[in-house]
Amino acid sequence: MSSPDIFYWSSSSRNTERFVEKICANGMMGVRIGPSSRSQIIARPFVLITPTYGDHDGVGAVPKPVVRFLNDPQNRAHLVGVIGGGNRNFGAMFGFGAKVIAQKCEVPVLHRFELAGTPEDVDIVQNGLARFAPLQAPAPSEMALAV
Template structure:
């Protein structure tokens, strides 16, 4: 079973996650106080303040980075070079592969691409390849 850990502020990541789990049946866990992570999985978050990692996501990573196999972030292309920058910062800071970035709540193409990456780059292995790509 694939586990997805996510943080959503405006609902964009929540909508993305809802579509992914509807298609795949994977388990999604919202990052909130009291969440305990036992199973390895993939992080999906958002970028805030023109390129920053959300505080709740940062605290989650400080506690559970060893359980995270990849990072994906939503963002807004209006932010230019700061688009989805939270994913880059998490990837570099915790040595975790960056799976992809998507705008706002993602398109169906983004959702299918994400599913494909998780299924074929990882196949339930640990941390997968550093060459995930697509971002």
């Protein structure tokens, strides 16, 4: 069993990118979603890591490049879970983009982290993904890392 690949979007703050670099330090593969992500077609199980954008009502919570990436049916079909970044200052909207994606794509939110994540966040995600069976997705309760 190997871990699923990681695809991520990171803004100019690079918080999500720094988090992915930390969790991929043990050999996992992280691939950045490009601004014109329609050309990225994924043919294997993957976990998506995305920050949350938008206002206090959650409008625009999912970054546009992520929306374009997930608009491809093949990419959606291979998505097995989502991890959301954000800022706890936004209260109920913390990690809201991951919740939106999880609901629309019918996958679990595996974890949420603040800014570039803590060492504990990195451990939780690394350990959770190492247990992940990408070819036979377990029930969402078995996949949940921490929310």
